[in-house]
Amino acid sequence: MIKKLALIVLFLSLAAAGAAYWGFTQIEDYVNDDIAIQERTLVTVPEGANYHSLTRQLVSDGVIEPSQWARWAAKTHPELTRLKAGTFEVEPGMTLAGLFALIREGKEHQFAITFVEGSTFKEWRDQLAETDNLKHETAGLTEAQIAKKLGLDNEKLEGLLLPETYHYVAGESDLSILKRASRQLQASLNQAWESRDQSLPIDSPYELLTLASIIEKETAVDKERTKVASVFVNRLNKGMRLQTDPTVIYGMGDNYDGNIRKKDLRTPTPYNTYVIFGLPPTPIAMPGKASILAAAQPSDTPYFYFVADGLGGHTFSKTLAEHNRAVRQYLKVLRSQ
Template identity: 60%
Template sequence: MLKKRIFGLISLFMCLLVALAGWTLWQTKAYVASPLNLESPQLVTIAKGAHYHKVINQFEDKGWLTATVWAKVAPRVYPELTRIQAGTFQIQPGQSLGEVFATLREGQQYQDAITFIEGSTFAQWRLQMASAPHLEQTLTALDEADIAKRLGAEYTKLEGLLLPETYAYDVGDTDLSLLRRAYQAMQASLDKAWQNRADDLPIDSPYELLILASIIEKETAIDAERTKVASVFVNRLRRGMRLQTDPTVIYGMGDNYDGNIRKRDLRTPTPYNTYVIKGLPPTPIAMPGVASLMAAAQPATTQYYYFVATGKGGHQFSTTLAEHNRAVRDYLKVLKSQ
């Protein structure tokens, strides 16, 4: 009889243990599956060497969860919760604790992005970077020549030397690291264009190709026109004609440009005024994209020496000055009718 009672008590105790274990497992599972208290996406930075309990305390301090006893039990039931990586992560409303720790475990760091458009200038790049969120500013006190030196560029001006595109970056990345990527990307793109250039180009170096590409970039944003625009400038260079392109005049005017080019501006000498100087200006006038680089390297074969806007989108290309003058008159008529 005593043995039966002892056996019964042991059985009862085991049942209680099983029930307790089941209840604990259920409560822990519910805790890990419960969403954090977030009303909007939030960024969280996990320090190097941080462990599970430190992260839980961090979340509790932010009011995102309540660290109950189940928070202490959770890593015993789910050991994968202890495997986390350092970095900055974005947490979304509705995500459970388990989903958040999966993000930390997989190292899916939050990234911002910045887009530099084709035809923009280095001055515009600096303004964009200065207002970019989560980008560490290290170049504010440096001038363009100092920044170029840090990038390893052989020129003191960075105009044209950075490839315009969208760059993703981690929180805490520096402006210098971003520019270094853009510089290396342009070097690679320029090298490819130079290696694939037409045999008879009146261009003596990759840098001159970059200068020509920057002018093409400022003259047209229409892909189908780029090689035609390139052919006009290449034809003019071959014949020793001045390029006579307004974007170079505007660049040379700097802060004096108010949105209008006057006759006196076309006659005012600057190193960039291609109505006055022969050949290419001394540096690029903007950041060209890959399409303009390739157009400069492989211009269309044409007899065009002139082009003017149509007023309806695009340009009218001409072989002779007489044809060009008629195209200019047609353009002025369109402007008057608008």
């Protein structure tokens, strides 16, 4: 009888051990099998989420398959319960363990927003307003109010933010991005100002920035920037008006319809360099690093004029007669296209 009981106990023990081992292997398969997605997917872990609420969310979103072993996985793998809130990018082929490791380590997905050289602050605001996953803290603020929050005394932010690609995590504020853009602009401007040509007819870093913004609007050809800068510096030294169309366009504001007419060149605005002498009162766009450096270190040239050549670049001239010939050649190229 005792022997029979011993055999029964042994059998039950082996059965229990077998069942436990089978259950353990099922949990391990659940944790280490590939998740259900076929393409990169963003997963947002809310503040206060726990393992069970998150797995339910992942099943609902189709990221993982439902499983009776989900609740047991947290017991055999307690590391799965250590979560950090945020938005994470999940890739096909990732396991549940890998997904939770990504979340546990707080490796949030980095979104990106790119501001192009030569854009205006109005365009930046429009772009930020249309960007998802950002907290829009500046939406109801004026430009001057935003400047104050950036620690700037300027009424206008034109030119005071560096056009670059900025990365951010979900829930970051637009103001945070603008602060970074402001700091980077200031760093680039300070560097350029310290290394500037000491003979420049420029009295302050802000004037240098204003000149850089004009250069930015006049050419996108890197090798031309310092040459364009030299034309404007030569004109300033000579006491000539800068006579640059982008300043006229900026001064026209919403009245600009894509065309500049002769009357526009004659209409006074604080920015119309066909009317005023010297630089306009503020930058007219956001210059990039290359244009800021070109303004600080222009080429030494005899040029006072330039005009588009119709081929993507410009023709530079020393005299008005040469310039007029270049203009006629440009018009001839346009007519032939």
